Amino acid sequence: MSWALKVDGLGRVYGDQDPRSLPGTGPEHGTSVSPATGAVVAAWDVAFEVAPGEALGIVGESGSGKSTVMRCVAGDERPSRGSAYLRGYDDGRTDVLALDDGARRRLRVDRVSVVYQDPAYGLDLDTSAGGNIAERLTAAGGRHFGRIRERAAELLELTEVPLSRMDDPVRTFSGGMRQRVQIAKALANRPPVLLLDEPTTGLDASVAAGVLDLLRNLLERLGVAAVVVSHDFGVIEMLTRRVMVMQHGRVVETGLTDQLLEDPQHPYSQRLVAAARG
Ligand SMILES: Nc1ncnc2c1ncn2[C@@H]1O[C@H](COP(=O)(O)OP(=O)(O)OP(=O)(O)O)[C@@H](O)[C@H]1O
Structure with missing residues (x-):
């Protein structure tokens, strides 16, 4: 099925936007802070598509960049680069990240909704x-x-x-x-697209379980395209079919949630899965 939301080459750098800010950042360097300029490469080269009725998870520890991706797609902040398209807006032909603030706010009324922590x-x-x-x-x-x-x-x-x-x-x-x-x-x-940023973090375990149950039922029934950001693989497992793992601003692994939980390939994913399995 075709996508409801498509994101391409999304990047957000806090601080100096000079290209020199990129080298020396990312998982292989163990940091998202540029040694040359001190800028934070919060997210870089992030791309994904979500189909109607599908839920995609973005998982990673605090500071991995997942909320930055969410905020950029939601229109809460402007990315340094990249584009996003909504099937429900101009039939997916317009980069919604390039719209002016007023037009972006209007998208939030009925095209893209956000549930915050x-x-x-x-x-x-x-x-x-x-x-x-x-x-x-x-x-x-x-x-x-x-x-x-x-x-x-x-x-x-x-x-x-x-x-x-x-x-x-x-x-x-x-x-x-x-x-x-x-x-x-x-x-x-x-709205055809729903963004959920740590929707159950901070709730007591039993209350969180109830909200997760509700969300799972709603996502199954409503046919909405959802992106779920969480540090908790348990939440991702419950709500999503596919997942992207982020570390130091980069995507290190993507796959079907069940398979990735069963057999994570990247050492960082292995660590997150082990932590979730207790
Ligand atoms: N406004 C800002 N100015 C400077 N740096 C920022 C800003 N917002 C986020 N960052 C940095 O960008 C990186 C990614 O942050 P982000 O909030 O996206 O991570 P996260 O994975 O969602 O973590 P958390 O769950 O703690 O929000 C972090 O290093 C963070 O310190």
Whole structure:
């Protein structure tokens, strides 16, 4: 099946953009910091495609560059180089990373949604659960109060948030429940692409397991193309079919998640898998 999201040659360097910043960085050098300029090569030469209904994992330890890739694709920051295409935008002909800020923000209304580790990034905590979802629906042109309310209720039901809490400020919700509301809001306008950045990190184990279960069901049912960033192979195993392993800003291995967990080739992947298996 054809891709919903395609990323090519993505790179992000913090600091001096001079080409001299690249040599001496990457896994074989054990660092992403340039010895010549001190710049951080947070991500380099990252490429992938995700099909509708498919989930791709990006796994790596803290500082490996996975969140940088996510932030660049989401439009939270500008890459140093590379391009990204959405099938749902201009039929995949326009590099969305090159769009101006306003156009990029509009993509976030109904083409690409993000679920952040911290619900405070995706939600207004002082607004009710229903109000948060309504805000996203209104941004996409929703005007009819009754229909907005109905859709918000449907989304809360989908994410297993009690409807009795619909009008309560999100601040009064538990961590797991906040995350469910964030997921509901992200799905509000049926975006074809969903980016999940450490969606269960920071939650208690049993709560995290519930949110993971929910996400797995939703990804299976909704046909969305998902990218899941996590340091935890357990999360990647649960949610994704394919995975990319990142270390010091570079992709060191890609493959089917099951196979990579079974038989990791790169020493770094072997280490991550061993850690996940405890
Ligand atoms: N705004 C910034 N300015 C300078 N360096 C940065 C900035 N953001 C990230 N970095 C550096 O880029 C590298 C990759 O960071 P990134 O956040 O992508 O890693 P990560 O794998 O997602 O880790 P984490 O899970 O801790 O976020 C790190 O060395 C980080 O210190």
